[in-house]
Amino acid sequence: MCGIVGYIGHRDAYPIIIKGLQRLEYRGYDSAGIALFDGSDINLSKTKGKVEHLKKKAEESMSLKGGLGIGHTRWATHGIPNDENSHPHISNSGDLVIVHNGIIENYESIKKELTKRGYNFHSDTDTEVLVNLIEEVKKKEDVKLGHAVQIALSEVVGAYAIAIIDRNKPDEIVVAKLGSPLAIGVGENEFFVASDASPFIEYTNNAVYLADEEMAIVRLGKEIKLRKIKDDAIAYPNIMELKLNIEEIEKGGYDHFMLKEIYEQPRAILDTYRGRLNVDQGLIKMAGIDDNLERFMNADRIIIVACGTSWHAGLVAEYIFEDLARIPVEVEYASEFRYRNPVITDKDVVIAISQSGETADTLAAIKLAKANGAFVFGVCNVVGSSIARETDAGAYTHAGPEIGVASTKAFTTQITVLTLVALKLAKEKGVFPESKYHEFLIELESIPSKVERALESNALVEIIAEVYKNATNCLYLGRGYNFPVALEGALKLKEISYIHAEGYPAAEMKHGPIALIDEQMPVFVIATKKGHYDKVVSNIQEIKSRKGKIIAIVTEGDSQVKELADHVIEVPETIESLTPLLTTIPLQLLSYHIAVMRGCNVDQPRNLAKSVTVE
Ligand code: F6R
Numbered sequence: 001m002c003g004i005v006g007y008i009g010h011r012d013a014y015p016i017i018i019k020g021l022q023r024l025e026y027r028g029y030d031s032a033g034i035a036l037f038d039g040s041d042i043n044l045s046k047t048k049g050k051v052e053h054l055k056k057k058a059e060e061s062m063s064l065k066g067g068l069g070i071g072h073t074r075w076a077t078h079g080i081p082n083d084e085n086s087h088p089h090i091s092n093s094g095d096l097v098i099v100h101n102g103i104i105e106n107y108e109s110i111k112k113e114l115t116k117r118g119y120n121f122h123s124d125t126d127t128e129v130l131v132n133l134i135e136e137v138k139k140k141e142d143v144k145l146g147h148a149v150q151i152a153l154s155e156v157v158g159a160y161a162i163a164i165i166d167r168n169k170p171d172e173i174v175v176a177k178l179g180s181p182l183a184i185g186v187g188e189n190e191f192f193v194a195s196d197a198s199p200f201i202e203y204t205n206n207a208v209y210l211a212d213e214e215m216a217i218v219r220l221g222k223e224i225k226l227r228k229i230k231d232d233a234i235a236y237p238n239i240m241e242l243k244l245n246i247e248e249i250e251k252g253g254y255d256h257f258m259l260k261e262i263y264e265q266p267r268a269i270l271d272t273y274r275g276r277l278n279v280d281q282g283l284i285k286m287a288g289i290d291d292n293l294e295r296f297m298n299a300d301r302i303i304i305v306a307c308g309t310s311w312h313a314g315l316v317a318e319y320i321f322e323d324l325a326r327i328p329v330e331v332e333y334a335s336e337f338r339y340r341n342p343v344i345t346d347k348d349v350v351i352a353i354s355q356s357g358e359t360a361d362t363l364a365a366i367k368l369a370k371a372n373g374a375f376v377f378g379v380c381n382v383v384g385s386s387i388a389r390e391t392d393a394g395a396y397t398h399a400g401p402e403i404g405v406a407s408t409k410a411f412t413t414q415i416t417v418l419t420l421v422a423l424k425l426a427k428e429k430g431v432f433p434e435s436k437y438h439e440f441l442i443e444l445e446s447i448p449s450k451v452e453r454a455l456e457s458n459a460l461v462e463i464i465a466e467v468y469k470n471a472t473n474c475l476y477l478g479r480g481y482n483f484p485v486a487l488e489g490a491l492k493l494k495e496i497s498y499i500h501a502e503g504y505p506a507a508e509m510k511h512g513p514i515a516l517i518d519e520q521m522p523v524f525v526i527a528t529k530k531g532h533y534d535k536v537v538s539n540i541q542e543i544k545s546r547k548g549k550i551i552a553i554v555t556e557g558d559s560q561v562k563e564l565a566d567h568v569i570e571v572p573e574t575i576e577s578l579t580p581l582l583t584t585i586p587l588q589l590l591s592y593h594i595a596v597m598r599g600c601n602v603d604q605p606r607n608l609a610k611s612v613t614v615e
Pocket residue numbers: 307308309310311353354355356357358359362405406407408491492495610611612
């Protein structure tokens with residue numbers, strides 16, 4: 001939710017900030033803005049719409065000179081997307097300029113107070129209130145910007161990552177973080193600040209990630225100074241060396257990031273188990289589990305907390321953990337879990353799944369679980385993210401950056417990590433027969449090549465997409481391990497093509513949704529050979545007798561469903577628990593093609609943002 005970028009150094013800040021904002025557009029794209037210090041004053045341009053609009057506006061209307069600047073791409077929370085509500089926001093005196101990602105919950109009362117003291121507001125945002133609060137503190141207390149930021153932030157309730165500059169002190173940027181991510185790139189006599197490392201990775205591999213309630217003064221010619229906002233304690237910056245490279249965050253010849261990321265899945269799954277899975281020795285090595293084996297072995301149950309697609313991966317994991325490791329599992333929407341006074345004990349293991357590692361509800365669920373004594377294990381993609389740091393232990397998915405707003409490779413790599421964990425625990429507990437365990441490892445190792453084969457359905461999927469691109473409603477059905485895949489297929493279609501779609505367990509159809517079926521209704525059914533095949537075939541018969549259009553995902557060589565369905569898409573055979581890794585592929589491709597055919601913005605669907613750092 002919102003991307004922020006800043007630069008201070010010997011280069012021109014403008015191109016760095018614009019390119020950085022384009023890379024961060026996945027975080028929000030309602031509006032964008034930039035402020036640059038040209039040596040004597042701050043120039044500012046901001047607009048509703050994409051960074052591309054900002055670029056045009058800025059290049060036509062302002063001086064682009066200067067080695068200090070901040071920029072913002074917005075996902076609106078307070079105030080509709082328009083020019084006034086866009087960031088950066090300026091304080092009443094014109095001295096201070098801020099960009100902010102997050103929400104200031106008590107901004108109304110602060111605004112009232114500042115209004116009484118004569119402040120004027122030109123936007124509906126909480127951010128404009130914050131910059132004026134900082135200004136008021138700075139004047140009243142007669143302190144420097146860093147100190148004023150510190151005092152002001154102690155008064156606010158909410159979440160933030162901010163970058164703020166002062167036209168009277170153009171050798172520094174002050175940044176602070178609580179709940180929203182903020183990284184500082186450390187170059188040779190230059191610094192970058194950004195919501196993630198993508199805006200600065202081509203300039204430096206060295207980065208400091210701010211922890212919650214930390215602030216920093218990034219000053220030219222000086223080392224970074226970190227402070228705790230509340231108690232003023234000095235913290236020492238931990239400079240990490242990043243492994244990310246620039247190719248990973250560019251489209252690499254694909255029309256959209258989503259398509260690139262769909263095609264990256266064989267590599268991403270391989271990277272997920274690389275170094276962890278040793279088929280010859282029959283071993284799974286995962287430091288986060290090995291070091292905490294007792295906690296897992298003694299767990300009464302596992303509670304999985306996540307949102308959206310990650311929640312769907314959690315549902316697949318529920319089947320895997322119960323089936324293989326015989327551990328009871330509950331899967332919770334993090335947003336519900338955090339507010340419903342759940343029963344949590346120190347015998348619980350909580351697994352938090354999050355691609356971004358920044359989802360506010362998941363983070364809050366983790367804090368609640370920890371406060372109640374549970375052991376919390378994270379499954380994240382983004383290295384160094386807030387969730388990765390907040391959890392007791394964890395395993396990264398190593399999927400590489402996922403930039404398309406619709407999650408694809410995050411889903412399959414999360415399932416891969418969770419399968420490794422379940423298999424490892426199954427073996428440790430001795431509840432899974434040795435021969436089956438070995439067969440499982442061999443099969444898991446073959447998944448990347450089977451995903452390659454599943455991707456070969458692309459041309460056929462495109463033809464099917466053409467047939468159903470104008471549908472207004474769709475149903476997705478699956479059973480067992482493939483019920484969550486049905487939910488995920490429906491979510492993918494909804495979010496990028498704006499077609500209403502619902503996922504159901506196939507057998508639930510009779511309890512209501514069957515009433516929707518007529519000759520207009522496309523029904524996507526996952527009907528792979530393993531697991532409840534005959535029962536799903538019966539469900540298909542029921543749809544056919546009501547003239548629904550059937551598009552079935554089947555196992556290679558299937559003939560029975562072919563007789564009944566309007567279209568079949570084949571995926572390679574595998575063991576039942578691993579089928580979601582294959583059946584989800586044609587459904588991802590289908591949503592992609594339908595969205596492209598409908599002229600939708602695939603990578604940046606309306607109203608969404610990649611990383612939901614507000615509740
Ligand atoms: C759907 C999608 C979202 C995310 C959800 C959780 O394609 O991307 O539903 O899965 O916002 O995000 P993370 O995994 O970053 O916590």
